Amino acid sequence: MSELEFRAVSVRYGHGRAAQLAVDAADLVVRDGTTHGLVGESGSGKSTMARIAVGLTPVSGGSILLDGVDITDRAPASRLARRRVQMVFQDPFSALDPRMPIGSSIAEGLLATGRRSSRLDREARVHELLDRVHIDPRRAGESPSAFSGGQRQRITIARALAAEPAVLIADEITSALDVSVQGVVLNLLRELQQELHLTMLFISHNLAVVRYVSDEVSVMRAGRIVEHGGTETVLAHPEDPYTRELLRSVPVMGEPLELEDA
């Protein structure tokens, strides 16, 4: 069982009059073994949701629970639980240390499990993970510069998997990639969902991509969750006008764009 729950979380940047609410009392539940899509445009606060879940940004109000344990405070139990939430970043070029071989980067993921392991065990595990993301394990000693963007993104996924996360957060992981590479990464995620029973919060501005990987979806705008529900339901019968506007804006292959009301 692993369930991630955002309970009325708020994030405020700055102080006094200049303060801005990046996230405004947002509720969101990522259910065990499912993928929850979070869609929104730039500035909607969706990336802040990712950052607070892994502790990169503190929350100003509300709480985030992993299987009922609050992971937002400084208590050791909270800190330990937080390691079970892992994240894959948007930019595969800055997400890997340029001076560290990719095998060592992935081995770093083993830290989060809290288990001490021998060098041989670590190597075997790195080997297995690279295999899992379809990268030749013999290349473990190479530096990130030897890999393409799509390959790097698969390596960062392997690093996150090494931590054996209860919940994986994917923040715009395909938006820096070419469409043909995007397909490869999305297929890998699907494969992992099925084989590992992965629980995932999938954040993207691309509605079609969110629809493809998610079981449930939340739509975010100006720090608020404006709509959520089962993917098919929300996208087939959007309630919120903003969701409808988003849906209308997505270009459909081979169909002339409807621009008169833009």
Place this chain on the structure above:
Amino acid sequence: MTIPPAPTPITAAPTPSTPATAGRGERPRLLGGSPRLAFVLRRLLRAAVSLAIVLVASFFLVHLVPGDPVRAALGPTVSPEAVEALRRSLGLDLPLGQQFANYVGGLFTGDLGVSVSSQRPVAATLAERLPTTLMLSVLSFLIAAVGAFPIGVATAVSARGGRRRAVDLGVSGFLGILIAIPNFLLAVLLISIFSVGLQAFPPAGWGQPSQVVLPVIALAIGPLAYLARIVHVEMLRVLDEPYITTARSKRLPGRVLYLRHALPNIVAASLTAGGVVLVGLVAGTVLIETVFVIPGIGSTIVSSITTKDYPLIQGVVLVYAVLVLVANLVIDLALAVLDPRSTIAEA
């Protein structure tokens, strides 16, 4: 990605989505009003803090000298009574707090103490010599600034996109050599060529117009080359910017392209570099005045350190520090006037 835009109706104007403003959210401004004013106030505050640090540092300078500064100043042969007398006359026998209060109080009345070696008031000596140093540095700065822009812009425009590579390498190599030659060495070279060899200019002194030429050249050449290189590099950077491609796509004439579209965008960086140059020039007067035997505060600081004339050292250090602070402040204010965007970028 993290700043929520103000809630707007969906069909209305789009919300800002620049990557530049995305991120950690704006820092609160000092005042609710103009960021330019806030910038100027911040810089004034910084100058005030710097001044306080300078005051404290110049006061403690004497106290940080290991051993007995009075004994060091007078030499080992003077009697203990004379040492005590000087100590009293300098006020060094008072408690530290009292000394500091006297020091700061004296500053407000223009009293910087009395020189140990000449027995003249330090303030009088400085007031007499400061104009010389100011004239030397301001003249040199003007020459450096006026010379650097045309050289930097012209070489950048001709070298754009790797054209005329030999010329470009030649020019930047030449500028590099000029930057690498320290000004005191240049001064010695100038004297040996123009004073000893050609006998065109006097090798030392101050007062005649002909005596100004060599010191100003020696002081200005390095900064001129440095500034020209900054302008050159900045101009090349700006010429690679997408908005210059836009201007090119409009087929604007070169004059408009370079002067109206490119030049305003190198102002901030050039001014900042200009600040470094100006401050460097102020310090450079120490060396140039010594070489050319010019009676300014630069030659004074060297001789006072050699003779361990502490009241004089304190005074000169203070004046130099204030000069540096003023130079920095002038540049900051110029920045606020000429390039308002840089003040916003900082906030």
Place this chain on the structure above:
Amino acid sequence: MRTRFVRTLLTPQGVAVSIGVLVVIAATVFGPILFGDAASARDIASRQQGASLAHPFGTDELGRDLFARVVVATRVSVLLTLGATGISVLGGVLVGVIAAVLPSLARRAVNAFIDILLSFPWLLLALFFSVIWGTTATGAMLAVGFAGIPVFGRLVSTLASSVAGSDFVHAARILGSGPLRTATRHVLPNILPPLLVNMAVHASVTLLSFAALSFLGLGVQAPEYDWGRLLNEGSRRIYVDPMAAIGPGIAIVLTGVVFSLLGELFSERRRNAPLRAVRRRTRAETRAIPVVSDTEPVARASDLRVSFRTEDGGLVERVHGVTLSIDPGEVVGIVGESGSGKSVTAMAIAGLLGPDSLVESDELRFRGIDMTVEPTAAERRRLGLEQAMIFQDPLSSLNPSLSVGRQLREVSEIHGRVPRPAALKRAVDALNLVRIPDPERRLGQLPHEFSGGMRQRAMIAMGLMGSPRLIIADEPTTALDVTVQRQVLRALRDAQRSTGAAILLISHDIALVSGFCDRVIVMRDGRIVEELAADRLEDARHPYTRGLIACVPDMATNRALPLPVIPTDTAATAVAESPEVRT
């Protein structure tokens, strides 16, 4: 790593620097041993001599050979420089690290203090410290060393905070890597190379500082001597023997240059050195302006090839023989992935590629104007009025220092010779057409006061200021949100309808291109793989086109099946031969 090191050393600069470093080391180690006797041997008979073969730099007042003294002084000068540089670096690292671990308020105070110290020139700081530590060699070393601490303190804290803000450090933190582990495994390895580079450059500054202090008589004291002291002594005898001053001067300058070149050699910036230009276009001043009919294609390219200079001076071809033509009023899209050559093709058609590129073609024309040669003044004018460009990043493609109004008016005023009030009126109309509210006020604003979508619409309006026949839009909506994308596309369509201009839209998004354009050109690896009508995408024959259409999930993709994948490692030709894309 090692091969790059060796390669760098084998460049002409690398060889020169290596020789320089070896000479400096040799003089430091062996100078006093080999020349020590000559440097101290007094010879009253030949004192105060000028430069000669026996004494290249002359002799001093005791008849000692000055060249030997300069060589011997290398050791003192270099060792003092290294000592002071070491003090600066150690102190700077200490300050930087302390600043990094302090709580944020204290950190800001330390940084502000470093800022203030940095605003004072090193010479003043060094003079200040030399008052405290006395006018001796050690005192000068401490003074110069301490004066350099703020420089390295700032450098270390800037480098460290830029590394600490990167995603890989965030990732390590999330994975439970402690501060100490993160510092040693991630931060240190990434700040060390730039730190070493700066150390070398700083050593050159330190060397000059020492020379200056000794020259002023505040550094090394007799009977010891370094280059600065020799220069001081020499400068007093400049009337007799200029070489007595120039000799040590040469040693100072050359050694300083060796240190700073050593730093530059290994700095990362070097690799971005400008490339050599390739193009030398002929200019034909007296060409007649071609008469164009409005039924001929606005733009035509035939067998267009574009090559770029590589770093090692070679040429690499990026566009391999593209042939396309755009009819008046036609909306054409070029779709392709990164590296497909779609943007380069568009820039070549616009005639805007820089001098580091080589454009070859059988024909490359815009409404009769030959784009392969430098345009005449009249042609420039027509290009300015009839071509419009819109780029991907609307913030950087508008000039940040000029008001939007000025940037709009320019084309009308310069090429159209329209007086300012009329140009202003026209600019207001253009902003109205792209639906920017309150155009009069907006024209007086700077681009940063516009939102992203509005900037892009202002770019479109800028293209409307002439009489556009072709609008080239290179990924105009990629940096924007989808809802904003619609507004920009609508502005583009309105612009096209009101002027009858043709549009060339470059995008990676085949759905967008097919929804906006009449005709779609698919490019891959610098070649056109297929051209088809936008409403006949299902007729695509080429496997790459079909793969591109299928691999993007849309609102109707079957979620139960994996996405089709285009084999990425095969070249376009290989795809063409393969029977079918995996679906």
